[in-house]
Amino acid sequence: MAHYETTIKATAKHTIYYRYRCEFCGRDTGWLSYTITETGAATGRSSSLNSKANLTKAAEKAALKKLNIILSVAKQSAAKSRKPALFLEKNCPACGKLQS
Ligand SMILES: [Zn+2]
16 A cells, blocks of 8 residues: 655744944944744645644744744844844945954
């Protein structure tokens, strides 16, 4: 007997707002936004509608888990330093220079 498996993907999004003072021209960037998008996936049998719903839930959970890790890294780095986190836009909007 054959059985089929399916992979369901889900996406979680969250926009964070941040600002920093440029280390070259000294200007405040004003509020900038950055949207974090993470995908999660779950694989399993989807023979019934019920198990498909469970797979969707698991995929959403996986996406949210990844998103929360990134958000906590962003919060930690914001608390420790006045510079943008690794994955944020690091080019000053005024002079265009890359922050160290
Ligand atoms: Zn600048």
